[in-house]
Amino acid sequence: MWLAFISMLIEPLQSEFIRNAIGVSIMIGVLCPVVGTYLIVQRMALMGDVMAHCVLPGLSIAAFFGVDRSIGAFVSSMFGSFFVTWVRSQSRVKVDSAMALTFSTFFAIGVTLITLLKNKLDLDRFLFGDILTVTLNDIYATAAIAIVILGAVYLFYKELLYYTFDATGAEAVGLPIKWLHLGLMAGITLTIITSMQVVGVLLVIALLIGPALTAYLVTQELHHMMFLGSGIGIVSSLMGIYLSYYLNLPSGPAIVLVSSSLFMLTFLFTTRSTFFKGTKHSH
């Protein structure tokens, strides 16, 4: 039985595209929860979704001018996050409305530009991702981005902790909170761009938030949340790919559904134990 199980695990590895897919998804599985942790503790989860949608105009323009699409996507997404901050700070408009307006506008601009500029962008692939088209170069690019972001999180951990926990206090001791915020936004944007090819724009938020949120339910410290989140992220990615291979499911949604199932399991388990504790206390 074990042999059959192991051969089931090994069999897909014989094809190069699955090996590439697994390589990238392990890296994304680690990176997304680490970055997503900051989104969650800053109550900015939906901002990740906004930034993901905001990449589209940049992709289209970069494709038109023959520039690297990632650069276009990065600039466009950062511009989207600045736009939200600007609208919020200059008016009485609240953040949820500013985000809804921004992501829908940027998305509309993107779709319009794709038509006007006659881009050969595959909108389906952009929206839903296609992990099975990952090349060796994509793996190298993802590895480079993951090393830079995880390295920065390691080096600036205590400053980012201070800023995300108590921004006013961090500013009061003289930490450069504008740069920390900018760095965080840049890290989030790069993570989104890297993860897009795996799960697509519509589902990238699930990978950023899902595993980290599951870890949030059971951990006491920020770095524990990152480590456990990364473990859950890797498990979700791998299980998703195998499910997609054997059940012929689309890979992005399969990964997201595994991640969400793990959240629901943990959620039910933690609320049940709280419930039982409560019952015990009442006696």
Add this chain to the structure above:
Amino acid sequence: MLEVQEVSVNYGSGQGLDPVSFKIFPGEMVGVMGPNGAGKSTMIKALLGLVPVSGGQVRYCTCPLHQQLEKVAYVPQRSQIDWDYPATVQTVVSLAVTRQLGWFRRSSVATNTAIQRAMKRVNIWDLRDRRIGNLSGGQQQRVFLARALAQDAEILLFDEPFTGVDATTEDILFRVFAELRNEGKILIISSHEWGSHLAEGLTSLDRLLLLNRELIASGTPREVMTRENLQLAYGRVWTHAFHGDGKDDDLFC
């Protein structure tokens, strides 16, 4: 000496703070009092440059204060913080040494000792591994007090430290404030109520600033807590105040 000269804040639409000036010497404990929305938090934030000021300057030992923020410990209002943040008591107190350690360094023997001593001083050492969300309001306030102590600052600013805290924490706050004053620190403590149970704290203040969008009065608590001043600040008649006859009435506001 901390010297505040004509510092004002303008948020537009009539909100803000009219020019405020005062001086505080080392070893002085100054209370800031006024109704909710009087600009107490705004003034404290303005001193540190955390809100854009429309005029004036704040100097400490002749240099602008915002250039020497490492000498300042600021304790924000508890309500400003998300207490569901995944962090333990020890982690939050450890934030105190972030600036001191500088970039890239995690900890040192000296900082660990300072953190441990600060936690013991406010009786939260036993709670060090507890998640901050599982603490009572008073314990949370003590975590922030320990963070301020571990910073070893020369100027300490507390924004509404008495709000929603238990009697034990109140006692610890007053004890630590008195110790800090004896150590020659400058303390600024805001509270919307220096009420009946805080009367002891009120009398221990060296000076009181009464605020309502402008500085209404400044002086010893006895000089400031007059019926006229309180009426100006709170807009209604107060039956409890110092009467200047040497007899202390209930000092609630």
